[in-house]
Amino acid sequence: MSARSLFVTGTDTGIGKTLASAALLHALRARGLRATGMKPVASGCARTAAGWRNDDALSLQAASDPCPAYTDVNPYPLPEPTAPQLAARAAGVTVALDVLLAAHGRLAARCDVVVVEGAGGWLAPLADGLEHAGLARALDAEVVLVVGLRLGCLNHARLTARAVAADGARLAGWIGSTVDPDFDRRAGYLGLVAEALPVPCWGVLPHRPAPDPREAAAALRLPDERAAPARAAQ
Numbered sequence: 001m002s003a004r005s006l007f008v009t010g011t012d013t014g015i016g017k018t019l020a021s022a023a024l025l026h027a028l029r030a031r032g033l034r035a036t037g038m039k040p041v042a043s044g045c046a047r048t049a050a051g052w053r054n055d056d057a058l059s060l061q062a063a064s065d066p067c068p069a070y071t072d073v074n075p076y077p078l079p080e081p082t083a084p085q086l087a088a089r090a091a092g093v094t095v096a097l098d099v100l101l102a103a104h105g106r107l108a109a110r111c112d113v114v115v116v117e118g119a120g121g122w123l124a125p126l127a128d129g130l131e132h133a134g135l136a137r138a139l140d141a142e143v144v145l146v147v148g149l150r151l152g153c154l155n156h157a158r159l160t161a162r163a164v165a166a167d168g169a170r171l172a173g174w175i176g177s178t179v180d181p182d183f184d185r186r187a188g189y190l191g192l193v194a195e196a197l198p199v200p201c202w203g204v205l206p207h208r209p210a211p212d213p214r215e216a217a218a219a220l221r222l223p224d225e226r227a228a229p230a231r232a233a234q
Ligand SMILES: Nc1ncnc2c1ncn2[C@@H]1O[C@H](COP(=O)(O)OP(=O)(O)O)[C@@H](O)[C@H]1O
Pocket: 010, 012, 013, 014, 015, 016, 017, 018, 019, 020, 056, 177, 178, 179, 205, 206, 207, 208, 209, 210, 211
C-alpha cells in the first residue's frame, strides 16, 4: 500500500505554503497518521557542513514523523534564491522527474501521507520541462491551494483553480493564510473565495508575528475521510 500524497500549491510565493504544509503535517500526525513533508525543488539554500540546506525543506523535515532523510525531503537544493529554472542552470543541475519520484517513493514507503510543497505558484515551472502539474499527476496527488489573504487573492485563487483543473490535476481543498493583518474586508474576501472555489476550505491560518506550525494546525479542520489513507481498503 502506498501513501496518499497532498500537493500544496499557492496563490503566489511568500503567502504561507510552507506554514500551511507544516501545519498539515502536524494536523495529520495529531490524527494518528505518519506524515512526511517534501520540497522537491528548492531554490535559496545555505551551505552547511552536511551540504546545501533550504529553510522550507528544513521546516517540513522538522514537522515530519517519522523524520525523513534531508536528501529525500529535498533532492534538489539549489543555492540561488531565484526561479528554480534559473537556479538549476546556475548550479549546472538538471532536475529529473525520476529522481523526484524515487525520493518520494522512499518517503511514502515509511508513512501514510506525504505533503509535497511546490515552488512558487502553480504555473511557475519546477524545472526545464517539468511543471507542477506533471509532478502532481505523476504522484497521483490531491492538490491543496493555499490562498494568501490579501488584495488580488480572489483573482489568483480562481486562476489557480482553473489551471489545476485544466492541467488534469485534482483540487481537494483550500487553506486561507492571513498574511496581511491589515487586510480590510478579510471576512468578505473569505466568503467570496469560498463561493468561487469548487472545493471545501480546510481552515484559515490566523496571523501571528512568528507563526508556529503546530499552533497553526489547530486551525485546520480535516474531515475524517481526508485524514485517512485514501487506499486503506485496498
Ligand atoms: N498566517 C500567517 N501569519 C503571519 N505570517 C505568515 C503567515 N503565513 C505566512 N507568514 C509569513 O510569511 C512568510 C512567507 O510564508 P511561507 O509559509 O514561507 O510562504 P511560501 O511557502 O508560500 O513562500 C514567512 O515569513 C511566514 O512566517
